[in-house]
Amino acid sequence: MSRYLITAALPYANGPVHIGHLAGCYLPADIYVRYLRMKGEDVKFICGSDEHGVPITIKARQLGITPQDVVDKYHAIMRDAFFQFGISFDHYSRTSAPIHHQTASEFFKTLYDKGVFVEEITQQFYDEEAKQFLADRYITGTCPRCGYENAYGDQCENCGASLNPTDLINPKSKLSGKTPVLKPTKNWFLPMDKIQQSKEFQEYIKRFDNWKPNIKGQCASWLNEGLQPRAMTRDLDWGVKVPLPDAEGKVLYVWFDAPIGYISATKEFLTADWEKYWKNQPDKKDNPTLIHFIGKDNIVFHAIIFPMMLMTHGGYVLPENVPANEFLNLEGDKISTSRNWAVWLHEYLQDFPGREDELRYVLTSIAPETKDSEFTWKDFQARVNNELCAIVGNYVNRVVVLTNKYFAGDLNTSSAVESHPYQKEMDELFQRYTKAMNNYQFREAQSCAVEVARIGNKYLTEKEPWKKYDASNAESVAETRTVLINCFSIIAQMGLLFKPFVPRTAEKIFNLLNIAADKQIWTNKVNLAKVDDFMDLHKIKINTSSVILYQKIEDEQIEKQIQKLLEKKTMNQQPSAPSEEAVKAQMAETTFDDFSKMDIRVATILEAERVPKTDKLLKLLLDTGIDKRTVVSGIAAYYEPEKIIGQKVVMLANLAPRKIKGIESKGMILMAENEKGELSFITPQKEIITNGSTVK
């Protein structure tokens, strides 16, 4: 028996869980864990809410409540939805738990004492009015890449660029709306560049060879570019306090503390025994196997940074595999929490009560294992109706109905039971299934389970007891009994294959056949003797007139869901629907004096060309009325160079010159921008306005 510690990414506690999270991470993790348990392995499945970090503090501020209120709310929603859906965590914790603060704090202190960190004083934005340093997410400004005005200091949500706060144009503090100033502050960096060179790390990355191509490729890409030191502390007051005397007002970087959440949750759950699931054991063969299930957005943290932390700490095992999935799209569009384009788990559970297995089944059949995939409601309906109802559910019901019809539900017999002619195919399916499961190919494995039902249907159709059964002929009765016994044996084996995927269905099947929990043990090879041990083939008795495992999904239900989504889409597209994200709040007050320092004037574009090797930049020659000058502008996504010659524009003329891609840019074109970050020139309306006319 091997020991496993399986984790699923800690969901961030600032919003509920949607089907993309499930298909990408929680469902595959749960399936794998249930498979390991079925094999009789010693496995612990750990997860919890990730409750630190800046977005939560922003959300709290917006709602006028404390960060703790925010995380309390979403922690409860997520935990309840997960458990109702059947994600079988052994323990679901949270990073605001005291034991987590203690564990993360100690972990940091150990690395500090070992001299792992590099202390560095850097210039960070500081809000003089709020008297605090600003984390990346607390700074907004114009995205230098796409021109989106509400980009965050770490990332632009419009174009997805990852940024440094100092990259932002016109940075503003989210606290006061004022322009922040740069001020020195001390932080502790993980020298990932050095650790990358270490023998131990080089040894560790060899195991990437066995990982899925998408992850291996992404990691190789990071490693080839060379890793950079990364700050493991932040100037913020929400999180785990940095356990050092000179670290007032600093907390651990959320990505430092979050993965430690896996450890603290294990501690909380197992108390004294936790180390058996995390640490190297005296005898190497007793070492636990650590596997992280995540979505592809987390690869670098789980495959590289966290292992580096574990490695430099010492004593811990490193992840054996990080099976990350790609993204799930929804009805042709990317799932987006901020645009509310999602199917939320807690809403599904309400709209489809008792239909958890149906969603589990469909999400597994379309899981983005090797590439992005797509969920549509029509497809959901088709898969439930054509596969679960028609093939699986219908098969079980026909066997039950026939048994009642010819044997009043009792197949009890003392004569020997012959195997059916498809046992070889079944055996092959079990082997295919095992191989797929071991390689994290869950869609393939699940299809093996459906395949079993197809075999059953085929067998039944070939034997056609409804034609051959003759109550007055003992031989015919015996043969029919054998056929039905075999049909039940196929059902039982199907239950085993289905158990990790649709646990409630499996439960119903095992209840129907009175198969005790201690018999539901996986075997990767089947034959009659094994099946007979698994379930007593001589004593099959059922006491139900029919078994409907799955109900059809009606057109109206699907229409309703599609309608729900269309409404969301309409709301998203209405430019007049102002939401907090869409329309920028008014900035802090300024003075006429400040405004009049701007030399804003009209100019005409004389020449325009793309800046080579860039996506966004145009090099423009402008006639400003006073001179002809070069300006580089990030508008290539919205204007083609040939088409803007002669275009009148408004520009800021006295902006300090700056070199961009080696070109000296003297000024800045002013652009109007909508909430999507789309840009437009601002053009004077009358011909009397000529080059050099001022704007005031």
Add this chain to the structure above:
RNA sequence: GGCGAGGUAGCUCAGGUGGUUAGAGCGCAGGAUUCAUAACCCUGAGGUCGGGGGUUCAAUUCCCCCCUUCGCUACCA
């Protein structure tokens, strides 16, 4: 622009260290059947495996170029 992963039947996806007729499910067409949730079972039609070049006796599979989708990354005063 650089890097990574994809582009295979109408749809959702498998597969391939180069080698006889390229696979599955759904959908579609035809047949058979009635135990069953109009379900099951059988048969069939459908693809120059993103495009173009090259290497080879032979390429969908190897090499080069291009187009395209997704992600990471650079440039936007």
